[in-house]
Each structure stands twice: as C-alpha cells, then as structure tokens.
Amino acid sequence: MPTALPDAVPASAAEPGKFPLILGLDTFGDVTHDKLDRPLSHAQTIRNVVEEGVLADQVGVDFFGIGEHHTTDFPLSAADVALAAIAARTTRIRLGSAVTVLGSDDPIRVFQRYSTLDAISHGRAEVILGRGSSIDSFPLFGFDLGDYEKLFEEKAQLFAEVLKGGPVTWQGKTRPPLRDQDVVPYPESGPFPAWIGVGGSPQSVIRAARYGYSLMLAIIGGSPARFAPFSQLFHQALEQLGQPARPIGVHSPGHVAATDEQAREEFWPRYLEAIRKVSRVRGFAVPTKESFRYEIGPQGALYVGSPETVARKIATNLTALRATRFDLKYGMGGLSHEALMTNIELYGTRVIPRVRELLA
Amino acid sequence: MTDGTSAPPRPPRLAVLGAGHTGPVIARVAITAGYPVTIAAAGDPERIALITQVLAPGAEPRWAADAVTDADIVVLAIPLHRFTTFDPALVAGKLVVDTMNYWPPTDGVQEMFEDQRYGSSEIVQRRLARSTVVKTLNHIGYHELEEQSRPADSPDRRALGVAGDDPGAVKLVAEVIERFGYDAVRLDSLRAGRLLEPGGPVFGASLRRAGFELAISTEAG
Numbered sequence: 119m120p121t122a123l124p125d126a127v128p129a130s131a132a133e134p135g136k137f138p139l140i141l142g143l144d145t146f147g148d149v150t151h152d153k154l155d156r157p158l159s160h161a162q163t164i165r166n167v168v169e170e171g172v173l174a175d176q177v178g179v180d181f182f183g184i185g186e187h188h189t190t191d192f193p194l195s196a197a198d199v200a201l202a203a204i205a206a207r208t209t210r211i212r213l214g215s216a217v218t219v220l221g222s223d224d225p226i227r228v229f230q231r232y233s234t235l236d237a238i239s240h241g242r243a244e245v246i247l248g249r250g251s252s253i254d255s256f257p258l259f260g261f262d263l264g265d266y267e268k269l270f271e272e273k274a275q276l277f278a279e280v281l282k283g284g285p286v287t288w289q290g291k292t293r294p295p296l297r298d299q300d301v302v303p304y305p306e307s308g309p310f311p312a313w314i315g316v317g318g319s320p321q322s323v324i325r326a327a328r329y330g331y332s333l334m335l336a337i338i339g340g341s342p343a344r345f346a347p348f349s350q351l352f353h354q355a356l357e358q359l360g361q362p363a364r365p366i367g368v369h370s371p372g373h374v375a376a377t378d379e380q381a382r383e384e385f386w387p388r389y390l391e392a393i394r395k396v397s398r399v400r401g402f403a404v405p406t407k408e409s410f411r412y413e414i415g416p417q418g419a420l421y422v423g424s425p426e427t428v429a430r431k432i433a434t435n436l437t438a439l440r441a442t443r444f445d446l447k448y449g450m451g452g453l454s455h456e457a458l459m460t461n462i463e464l465y466g467t468r469v470i471p472r473v474r475e476l477l478a
Numbered sequence: 479m480t481d482g483t484s485a486p487p488r489p490p491r492l493a494v495l496g497a498g499h500t501g502p503v504i505a506r507v508a509i510t511a512g513y514p515v516t517i518a519a520a521g522d523p524e525r526i527a528l529i530t531q532v533l534a535p536g537a538e539p540r541w542a543a544d545a546v547t548d549a550d551i552v553v554l555a556i557p558l559h560r561f562t563t564f565d566p567a568l569v570a571g572k573l574v575v576d577t578m579n580y581w582p583p584t585d586g587v588q589e590m591f592e593d594q595r596y597g598s599s600e601i602v603q604r605r606l607a608r609s610t611v612v613k614t615l616n617h618i619g620y621h622e623l624e625e626q627s628r629p630a631d632s633p634d635r636r637a638l639g640v641a642g643d644d645p646g647a648v649k650l651v652a653e654v655i656e657r658f659g660y661d662a663v664r665l666d667s668l669r670a671g672r673l674l675e676p677g678g679p680v681f682g683a684s685l686r687r688a689g690f691e692l693a694i695s696t697e698a699g
Contacts, residue, residue, distance in 0.1 A: 253584060256586075262586065263559070263585060263586030264559045264586060318499045318620065318621060319498055319499050320497065320498070320499075320502060320529045320533055321497070321498060321529075324528070324529065339619070339621060340619070340621040340622055340625060341625050344621060344624060344625060347532055347533050350532050351528065351529065351532040351533065354528060354531075354532060355528060358528060397682075399583045399584065400581065400583065400584055400676070400682075401579075401581045401583070401584075401675075401676025401677040401678075401681055401682075402619075402676065402681050402682025402683070403679070403680070403681060403682050403683035409684065417625075
C-alpha cells in the first residue's frame with residue numbers, strides 16, 4: 119500500500135478531515151479569436167494563456183491549471199512549459215495540469231517535468247492525472263485505445279510510487295521495469311499535490327483512494343448532484359483502505375461576465391459551435407437552446423452568468439458534493455482573449471470572495 | 479430460450495454485467511423501478527462490493543455466471559472493446575440487452591465490428607447465437623438515465639428506442655424501459671436498431687415520443 123500523498127496544503131494548515139477552500143481556474147487553451155472573430159495563431163494563443171495565468175495570480179485565484187490536448191483547436195500539448203513561464207512571472211498562485219493524460223505519457227517524464235516546475239515555482243506545482251476523455255494523444259504516441267484502462271491503472275500506480283520519493287523498483291506491462299532507480303529532480307518540500315480527475319468511472323474513484331490521490335470530479339454535463347455518491351464512495355474507500363481523509367474537488371465549464379445576459383450571449387454561440395464539433399466526433403445530436411438553458415440553470419453543469427450567479431452555484435454544489443475545491447474551466451473555442459481576461463478578473467475579484475463569504 | 483410469449487407473473491430479474499460508467503447507474507435505476515437486480519464485473523464480486531453498496535444499494539454483487547443463471551434479463555454494460563473476449567456461453571439461452579456502441583473516433587477500430595453492412599447489435603447477436611438480443615439504452619447518456627426518468631403521464635417524458643428481432647423479447651424489455659421512466663418506442667428488428675446508433679438521428683437526443691418517432695421515420699424513409 120503506497121503511503122498517502124500530502125494534501126494541497128500541509129495537513130497542519132487544516133483540521134483533520136477538513137480541508138481549506140481552494141478556488142481555481144482551468145483552461146484547455148482553446149484557440150482564441152480577435153475582435154474581428156478571426157482565429158489567432160497557435161503561438162499567440164499560447165502567449166495569451168501565459169498572460170491569463172499571470173492575471174489569475176494578480177487577482178487572487180488560488181490555482182491555474184492547463185489541460186493537455188493535441189488538436190488544431192487546442193494547441194496546448196505541452197502544458198508544463200506554459201506553466202513554467204507563468205511560474206517565472208508569479209509568486210503566489212499554484213500551477214498544475216488539468217489534466218495530464220497519463221495513459222499516453224510516461225509517469226517518470228511527467229514527474230520530472232512537474233518536479234522541475236515545482237523547483238522553478240518554489241513549491242507551487244500540482245498534477246491532476248486523468249485517463250482523458252479526449253483521446254487524440256493515443257494514436258499520436260502509438261498507444262492502443264483497447265489498453266486505455268490498463269495503461270492508466272499501471273501508470274497511476276507507478277506515478278504514486280515515484281512521488282513518494284526514494285529509489286523506485288517497479289515492474290509492469292506498460293513501460294520498461296525499474297530497479298532502485300533514482301528519479302530526479304527531488305522536490306524541495308516532499309511530494310507535491312496529486313489528484314486524479316474522474317468523469318464517471320467508479321473504478322477511477324477507488325483507484326484514486328487506493329494509491330493516495332485526491333479526487334477531482336470533472337462534471338461537464340447534467341446534474342452535479344448526481345456525483346454525490348462518488349464523494350461518498352471516495353470517503354468510504356479511503357476508510358476501508360485505512361487511508362487518511364483526502365480532499366475532493368470539482369471541475370466544471372463556465373463563463374463569468376458583468377451580467378447573466380452578457381455571459382449567456384458571449385458563451386452560447388461558442389458553446390454551440392464547440393459541442394457541434396464534439397458531437398460529430400462522438401456521434402451525438404447537437405444541443406438545443408433548451409438543453410443549454412437547463413445546463414446553465416440550477417440543475418445543470420455549466421457556470422455561466424454574473425459573479426453572483428456563478429458564486430451561488432459554486433457554493434451550493436461544493437456543499438452538496440462535500441467538496442472543498444472548485445476549478446472553473448473558463449474559455450470556450452473562439453471567445454476573445456479580452457473576454458477571457460474579464461472573466462478571470464471577475465472570478466478573482468468578485469466570485470472567489472463571494473464563495474468564501476457564502477461558505478464561511 | 480426466451481419464448482417471449484408470456485411475461486412472467488413476478489417482475490423479471492435483471493443481471494447487469496459491468497460495473498463501470500453505466501452498469502451501476504442502470505442497476506440503481508432498475509432497483510428504483512422495483513426490479514430484483516444482481517450486478518457482476520469480471521471476477522470476484524468482492525471487488526465491486528463497495529461500488530455496489532454506494533452506487534446501487536439493493537443490488538447484489540455476484541460472480542457473472544451466478545448472476546446470469548438466475549436472471550430473466552441480462553444487461554450487457556461493458557465497454558465494447560471488451561466484448562471481443564466475452565464468452566457467449568455465459569449468456570446462452572438468455573434474453574440479452576445490448577447497451578453497447580461502436581464508434582471508432584472514440585473507441586478505436588474494432589475488427590469484429592468493422593463490417594459496414596451490419597449494425598453493432600446485429601454483430602453482437604451473431605456472436606451470441608444462442609441468446610436473444612435486444613438493443614436499447616445505448617443512445618441515452620449514462621449520466622442522464624436517472625435524472626430524465628419521468629412518470630408515465632409527464633409531458634416532458636423522454637422516449638427511448640427498443641429494437642429486436644424477437645417481438646416477445648422486445649415487449650418484455652419495452653415494459654422495463656417504461657418502468658425506468660421512459661416512453662418505449664419499439665423497432666421490429668435489430669437491423670432497424672441501427673437508427674439508434676452513434677451518428678444517427680436519436681443518439682444522445684432528448685426527444686419525446688412524437689419527435690422520436692418522426693426522427694426515425696424521416697431517417698428510415
């Protein structure tokens with residue numbers, strides 16, 4: 119049984135079983151558009167993401183995460199490099215992946231990159247590992263989707279071993295064996311926080327508990343409340359495995375603007391377009407205005423509206439899910455960099471203080 | 479074999495095979511609808527005891543063979559790529575509900591399902607030659623199954639298709655779908671069940687009966 123990883127902050131900062139409230143932002147680095155609605159280049163999109171991370175730090179956001187993707191619309195395939203650039207220009211904000219598609223990566227390399235980020239940022243690195251719902255990386259790196267489950271299981275276990283520190287001895291089917299292998303650089307203050315992102319697989323919840331990860335629930339459609347049993351499953355699994363309590367987080371998409379109406383009007387056409395593309399890939403029917411209204415309402419998974427609307431929904435769902443962390447996945451293909459900067463500013467200066475107030 | 483001519487006097491017993499994304503949700507909805515439910519994954523039921531207890535309280539975790547033996551209806555809720563190694567003998571003589579989908583952009587290419595002349599459930603039926611296959615539940619998101627369930631007279635009740643070659647089996651499964659909280663639209667062959675597949679007119683679409691029937695008739699016409 120691997121020893122547990124530390125929590126997002128040292129345990130001393132929190133009562134046992136009670137974790138500090140963390141309010142972060144995640145991006146998939148969608149290609150942004152200019153004022154004339156023309157797509158910006160990949161290079162400019164990436165530079166903009168760095169600016170967004172720096173602003174997030176300035177306005178008091180706790181965490182900034184970048185989700186790895188490998189497509190024309192999502193050019194941020196090397197999230198850790200962008201995070202390192204943000205680290206060099208910030209002092210406070212925590213930085214991490216959201217998610218690292220671990221199944222098509224090497225746990226040793228992932229550790230090395232994020233441990234390097236931890237060094238550059240003076241201990242502000244985290245990882246959220248996932249099986250990945252976007253599977254572009256599998257054919258790209260020559261992995262078979264049929265091994266999706268096995269790849270993630272083995273690699274999550276190995277990553278937990280490496281993170282514990284000390285020489286690693288390991289054997290499996292998905293990479294060459296390791297014997298008393300030192301993996302460097304050593305993190306300065308012990309293992310950095312590591313989470314597993316879960317979209318709907320109960321086995322992934324159990325896996326997170328077994329290997330000592332915290333749990334990040336990726337809720338991208340339907341009612342957030344339906345994930346409450348997953349929180350319960352995580353707590354009970356930890357208990358059964360004799361593991362200490364660990365925090366639960368929620369990651370959901372949304373968009374904050376000055377008013378509900380403005381947020382809706384900016385977000386809807388971009389959302390429709392993005393989902394249309396996803397629909398083609400995944401074979402499902404295109405969403406309607408009606409289904410969108412449901413998703414941004416109290417029962418849905420989207421956080422679109424004024425700071426007050428979004429803050430209330432975050433507070434309600436964190437309570438319902440017994441979660442202490444919320445990451446807003448901001449940005450939606452084709453929104454402008456300016457709209458994203460406004461979103462970040464409102465999230466940091468208005469939403470976060472209001473959520474803290476509501477949950478105090 | 480399922481004779482399909484008379485529904486059993488007691489509610490049919492369901493065995494759900496699979497404890498991933500969809501299995502526990504189907505088990506929970508079935509328990510709520512009043513069915514006796516067993517659930518099995520590959521191997522020891524002990525390994526899914528906690529998942530079952532928390533996500534589908536009331537369902538009984540079992541070894542797959544034991545779950546199937548007692549079941550009137552076996553719900554196949556495993557990822558399609560795992561079906562290639564599924565043993566047909568396990569469900570011989572049983573009514574099998576196929577909830578799986580074949581969609582290469584997200585599942586990768588599976589040789590067994592690459593024959594464009596057949597729908598995935600037709601291929602499943604051919605492989606499970608001694609079972610009676612009915613296709614349903616493949617075209618609603620597992621995360622929607624619980625929250626979109628409505629009583630019979632609700633104006634916003636969603637429709638789901640139920641397709642199969644055996645009218646008795648289709649009738650039995652349609653009754654289950656109705657008790658799950660959906661309007662069952664029957665299709666009279668697994669071949670017609672191709673209308674329920676990814677890329678089709680009703681896949682992932684929340685439609686009421688009239689809209690559902692229109693969507694599949696437009697497509698079929």
